[in-house]
Amino acid sequence: MPSTLYTDPRLVALYDTLNPAAADTAFYLALAAGKDRVIDIGCGTGLLTCELAAQGAHVIGIDPAPAMLKVARKRPHADRVDWIEGDARALTVLPPADLVLMTGHVAQVFIDDSRFLETLKAARHALRTGGELAFESRNPAARAWDAWTPSRSRRKITVDGIGEVEVWLADAAESPQSVVRFTTHYKFRASGNELISQSALRFRSQDELATLLDQAGFGKLEWFGDWDKTAVRADSRELIVIAR
Missing domain, CATH: 3.40.50.150 (Vaccinia Virus protein VP39)
Known part of the structure; x- marks a missing residue:
């Protein structure tokens, strides 16, 4: 998916x-x-x-x-x-x-x-x-996913028409087939809503x-x-x- x-x-x-x-x-x-x-x-x-x-x-x-x-x-x-x-x-x-x-x-x-x-x-x-x-x-070999944690990836962006959004990565896990699955979190300051996107990369x-x-x-x-x-x-x- x-x-x-x-x-x-x-x-x-x-x-x-x-x-x-x-x-x-x-x-x-x-x-x-x-x-x-x-x-x-x-x-x-x-x-x-x-x-x-x-x-x-x-x-x-x-x-x-x-x-x-x-x-x-x-x-x-x-x-x-x-x-x-x-x-x-x-x-x-x-x-x-x-x-x-x-x-x-x-x-x-x-x-x-x-x-x-x-x-x-x-x-x-x-x-x-x-x-x-x-x-x-x-x-x-560089193991980028080791940095895909809330504390190391958290940042804030500002988007026209949307305002401030806090973004961070979490739950990164490597499978034996070299597939890394993780979640990306988006918290919208104006509404307080949080969206979570699930991803997988080979x-x-x-x-x-x-x-x-x-x-x-x-x-x-x-x-x-x-x-x-x-x-x-x-x-x-x-x-x-x-x-x-």
Whole structure:
């Protein structure tokens, strides 16, 4: 079941404040520079998608959550994006792309390897000869979930039209299959209401990701451990890959 963070309009309204443009946005915009056709799988509220369009690319944004796309369609430059409500299966009917992206740790939403492999194969099919797939996944060795506790994650944000919201993570638990389940709590100061969203993410190692990419038909992989393109180390927080 997808996290209600992506489906509940009350939480979708908080998404951009919680996930503003950052170093990852700059990384993907630089990667897309000069590319003609770009596909953004799991585009969410379209922050990166619309920036790609503003940069001059012909962009297709794909997401299964109507509430996220509703926000995306209201952004500047949204009229220059082709929006598709759906998943990677939509790639089979699209023209070949120069670049396919999966950002915002979308890769970790695929708990099952077979579903993730299907998506990787669809991305490979959607690329022209010489095209690239790029995405990131949190490095399980860094154990990011150890910090997903109320005391270490609590923060306050202010959102126009909503006011102050206190947000924290809790109940993070790792399963033997490297799936981490956790809850995100949102307390709205104006009303005193608290919403709780349940999520699950798969943490794959670099070797596991490489194996799936190989099975999907990608022959050349370039890896980074951070957005400044430093090499992957044991303690790298990210596993960033450009696959060809």
